[in-house]
Amino acid sequence: MKLRFLGQAYSKSNNQIETQPSIHTARFLGQSYTRCQPLLSAKSQLGVRKYRGVAYGSEA
Structure with a gap:
């Protein structure tokens, strides 16, 4: 599908961003869950993005 x-x-x-569970827990609508943190920064994994033909992002 185009x-x-x-x-x-x-x-x-x-x-997909690789994550690991943290020691922090949160509660939402009465349910507890463990928060996850990214292993690497999201910027380094996503790279350069384009919006309306213009490239954005970091080349770190």
Whole structure:
């Protein structure tokens, strides 16, 4: 399936970020869960992104 927005074609990117459980817990709607933290910074894993033909991001 081809995706389009405002006449521009694009493909879906399915970036997965590796995480590890932290010692912090949170509570939402009466349920507790353990928060996860990324192993690497999200910027370094995602790389350069494009928006309306202009590249954004860091090349760290």
